[in-house]
Amino acid sequence: MIDKIPHEHRVLTIKEVANVLKVSVQTVKNYIYQGKIKSFKTPGGQHRILESEMNKKLDPSFVNRDMETAGVELKGNDLKELMDVSALIVRAIVRAIEGKEIPLFLGHSIRVAKLCKQIGWDMGFKDEKIDLLNMAGLLHDIGKLNVDDAILSKTEKLTRDEYKELKRHPQFGSEMVEDVEYLQIFSPIIKHHHEWYNGMGYPEGLKEGAIPLNAQIVGLVEAFDVIRCKNKAKGKKNIQDSIDEIKKFENIQFASNLVGVLENVAKKEIQQC
Ligand SMILES: [Fe+2]
Ligand SMILES: [Fe+2]
Structure with a gap:
């Protein structure tokens, strides 16, 4: 739930994460379904991702798209x-x-x-x-x-x-x-x-x-x-x-x-x- 998120962490939408990682929205959803990125849901059922999770994904040891x-x-x-x-x-x-x-x-x-x-x-x-x-x-x-x-x-x-x-x-x-x-x-x-x-x-x-x-x-x-x-x-x-x-x-x-x-x-x- 949103109210449990530590204040120091920025919260991103799937689209924002997709833009930063330069992948499609569907790919970010796949990462979530496969457990590669942790997300939580808003009361309205929308996925949200902590910035720290996305940073893990940007780590070259985690994935290398070159x-x-x-x-x-x-x-x-x-x-x-x-x-x-x-x-x-x-x-x-x-x-x-x-x-x-x-x-x-x-x-x-x-x-x-x-x-x-x-x-x-x-x-x-x-x-x-x-x-x-x-x-x-x-x-x-x-x-x-x-x-x-x-x-x-x-x-x-x-x-x-x-x-x-x-x-x-x-x-x-x-x-x-x-x-x-x-x-x-x-x-x-x-x-x-x-x-x-x-x-x-x-x-x-x-x-x-x-x-x-x-x-x-x-x-x-x-x-x-x-x-x-x-x-x-x-x-x-x-x-x-x-x-x-x-x-x-x-x-x-x-x-x-x-x-x-x-x-x-x-x-x-x-x-x-
Ligand atoms: Fe050809
Ligand atoms: Fe060709």
Whole structure:
């Protein structure tokens, strides 16, 4: 009850806590239901949170929302199981999206996820971060759910307006996962997977190290898969042809060190389109 609160503690609403933590109102409610944040109720039944409780939540040892370290922070069998089940659900959703697109790229997100994992292994990432990359690969184009089917399935060249609409899928996707607590860590990866190393990509024109590393990896792998599929359709099945095309964009679209890792990994693992 409010009258039992020590005077020295400021009392916050759920919305105020959400604003400070930069999460959604639903996420703060989830924290309360999961016992991660203690709350009390007003006589009118509204949740209130002591500022000291919120400060615990801001402590980096309690939670770290930085996307580069999130995979390391998220440990435990429960999370592993959740990720496995989530991956199955996401694969089903991704198949539904890809069913609306031209058949040339069928299986794109599953191949991207697999190659992202291999790159993670090659770069010596920990298991948690490799799982994160796998899921990011599956999720990266989920925003296409919000793109008009007629655009996704169009075989002719897209008009300028259609292309503009298609280019909104990273933003759509990042907003979709923001509302799901365990998927929020993928939001920056999804949002920035079409940024270019030289700052000429979208949606924000981020440059070089400002682009989250996992987004750079997903962006590189997905471009490679698209090139591989197009080359295969033209009868160019040699993997080196696709790598050579990627190399033309070193330090333009992709960081050259990542291109080197991709070349190593891709040569070992010939993908099927
Ligand atoms: Fe994409
Ligand atoms: Fe993609």
